[in-house]
Amino acid sequence: MKLDYEVLPLHPKHRFAIARGGHEKDHAVIVRLTDQDGMAGWGEADPVPYYGETPETVCAALEAYRRAIESAASPFDLQEIEAACERDLRRHASARAAVTAALYDLIGKRLEVPVYKLLGLDPSRAPLTSYTIGIDEPDIVRRKVREAAEYPILKIKVGTDWDEELLDIVREEAPDVRIRVDANTAWHPRLAVRRILQLEKFDLEFVEQPVAAHDIEGLHFVRAHSPLPILADESCLNANDIPRLAGAVDGINIKMAKCGGPAEALRMIHTAKAHNLQVMLGCMLETSLGIAAAAQLAPLVDYADLDGAALLAEDPFEGLSIAHGRVQLSTEPGLGVTRR
C-alpha cells in the first residue's frame, strides 16, 4: 500500500475556547492509503497540542510508519500494521488514528460495506450528539445557543468565574435542552465540588473532567461529593487508563485522536463496560472524515459528542450530516465520506 498525506487548515465558525485557552485555527493531516488495485482509504489525524502534537509531529510519525504501511500487502493486515507502527514509534495517537481509520475505510470499500456493518452495528442505536458551546462573552454565548437551536443536547465549556452567568443564559435561551458541562481540568478538587453544587440547579446531565488529568485521587474526591455523574476525558487516553479510573468516575470520553483509532476505541469501549463505566464518544475540531471514523462505533456507546465538523466554517469532506442531534452516516462502503 502507498501512503500519502496532506496538512489541511481547519477554520472554526467561531473562535473556540475552553478553560485552558482558545484558538482560531487548527490543522488536520489527511492520510490516504492506496492499495495495488488503486483503491484508496482515507483517515484523519487531528493533532492535540495538549499531548505535544502538532501537524509537524504527525507528518514525522507518518514517515516513521511508512515502512510498516508500505510493506503491508493489504488493509486486512490491520492488526500486524498497527503492531508494526507501534514497534517503530510509540505514542503519536492522532497519526495512528489516521492510519487505522484509513485501513478500515479501505477494508469496507474492498468488501463493499460500510464499516458499521462490518462491525455488525446498527446506526439507529447510536445516542444523539451534543453541540459544544465554547467559552466566550455572554452575548456571544447567547448567539451561539440560538444558532444551536436544533440540537437537543448542548455541551457547555465551563471553568470560568462567570459559569453561572453563562448557564443562566443557556437556560434562558434553551429551557428544555439537555446540558452537560466540561471543565477541561480547570478546578482543584474542593473548588470542583463547590462549583458543581453551584451549577447543579441548571439541571445538568454530567460534568466532564473537573480536575487535572493526573489527579485520579481528585476525581475520586469529586465523585464522592458530587450529586452529578463525573466523566474523565483528559485522564483517559487509551484502554490502559481505564482500570484505575474505575470507582473514580462514572464514565470516560473516548476520542480517536487520543486513543489511536477505531481498533483501540473498540478495546476501550469493552474495557470500560467491563468496569461498569459509561462511555462517551467525543472528537476534536475535525472534518467529516474524522467524525465518520468515530461515528461508526457510536451504536456501542452511551453518549456522543461528535460535533467537530459542525463547528467548521467549511468541511472539506462530505457524506455525513447531523440532523437534530442525530449523526447521519452514509450507506456508502467504508467510512462513507468523500473529498469535496
Ligand SMILES: [Mg+2]
Ligand atoms: Mg472534554
